[in-house]
Amino acid sequence: MASTISFLPEKHFLCSLCRDIFTSPVTIPCGHSFCLSCLCQYWTRHQSKYCPHCRRLFSDRPDLSVNHILAEVSDNYRKTRPEKTPDEELVINVELMIQERLQKIERLKYALELQKNSYLREVRESQKVFSALVHAMEKNHKAVVDAIEGRQREEEKKVETLVKEIEQEIQTLKKETPEPDPQVPGNSERGGDDTEQVTVTIVPTMSPSEMKDWSRVTIETDPCVGVTRRALADVMEKIKVDVNRLSKSELKRIEKYAAEDRATQCHIIKHYRTMITMGTSVPSAR
Numbered sequence: 001m002a003s004t005i006s007f008l009p010e011k012h013f014l015c016s017l018c019r020d021i022f023t024s025p026v027t028i029p030c031g032h033s034f035c036l037s038c039l040c041q042y043w044t045r046h047q048s049k050y051c052p053h054c055r056r057l058f059s060d061r062p063d064l065s066v067n068h069i070l071a072e073v074s075d076n077y078r079k080t081r082p083e084k085t086p087d088e089e090l091v092i093n094v095e096l097m098i099q100e101r102l103q104k105i106e107r108l109k110y111a112l113e114l115q116k117n118s119y120l121r122e123v124r125e126s127q128k129v130f131s132a133l134v135h136a137m138e139k140n141h142k143a144v145v146d147a148i149e150g151r152q153r154e155e156e157k158k159v160e161t162l163v164k165e166i167e168q169e170i171q172t173l174k175k176e177t178p179e180p181d182p183q184v185p186g187n188s189e190r191g192g193d194d195t196e197q198v199t200v201t202i203v204p205t206m207s208p209s210e211m212k213d214w215s216r217v218t219i220e221t222d223p224c225v226g227v228t229r230r231a232l233a234d235v236m237e238k239i240k241v242d243v244n245r246l247s248k249s250e251l252k253r254i255e256k257y258a259a260e261d262r263a264t265q266c267h268i269i270k271h272y273r274t275m276i277t278m279g280t281s282v283p284s285a286r
Contacts, residue, residue, distance in 0.1 A: 010077075010081065011095075016032070016034065016052065016053050016099070016103075017034050017035065017042055017052060018035055019096050019099065021074050022035055022074040023036075024036040024037070025066065025067050025070045025071050026039060027067045027070065028051055028064075029056075030053075030054055030056040032051050033067060033070060036064060036066060039064065040064070046110070049061040049062075125246075129246070132242075133238070133239065133242070137235055140232075140234055140235055141231070143231065144227055144231045147224075147227055148224050151223055151224060155219070155220075159219060165212065169211060
């Protein structure tokens with residue numbers, strides 16, 4: 001059996017993800033096989049549940065179990081595979097380079113789809129945030145206008161009350177002011193020595209102490225100082241909260257992408273080390 005296996009094309013024993021002989025191979029429902037670790041890392045990195053080779057999408061991520069027959073055959077092939085001539089090595093390397101570039105095209109297309117989703121998500125998020133911000137600004141502006149108009153009505157009512165009080169005191173003062181009596185003859189109508197002095201006595205109804213000291217009554221001419229600033233500060237506080245929320249969300253996404261990149265780099269380094277250990281030519285870097 002080992003001699004028969006050695007004559008089979010090597011592509012039958014290669015994982016299309018790491019381009020190396022299968023290690024703990026698994027076969028998914030579409031019939032394609034991959035290294036267990038390669039497929040798990042691929043699905044985790046792309047957060048997907050489709051075949052990396054044929055792109056068949058599964059409703060649920062398949063349960064993975066090692067294909068022991070394929071694992072045994074792959075191990076036997078690894079032990080008995082014939083030595084390759086330089087020309088064969090060149091052909092294999094060229095095929096690997098072609099496959100890597102084809103996979104790169106697929107990854108670029110897939111990345112473009114992810115970008116489209118990202119663009120749409122950002123547009124929706126910006127619409128949500130700015131709509132809420134505009135609503136908050138309109139609400140705060142209405143509150144500012146209502147507060148200013150309410151303060152204006154209060155001040156107008158206050159001034160109106162003060163004016164009425166002053167007018168009442170004026171009327172009171174007028175009543176207490178003596179007026180000349182036309183029936184009482186003046187000094188000019190009487191003889192020099194026969195003049196008779198007439199005294200008019202007024203009894204005031206309100207003493208000066210009962211009257212208000214209007215010199216101490218003032219009206220604030222600019223009562224709305226700071227109203228707009230305080231309302232704007234409330235809006236700025238809301239903006240600050242939204243910025244912090246978005247920053248935390250972006251940080252989580254950046255950390256996620258960084259972790260995925262590290263996993264990819266570790267996988268590539270491991271693959272290259274395996275190829276060097278087994279004496280296989282290292283393909284061009286992606």
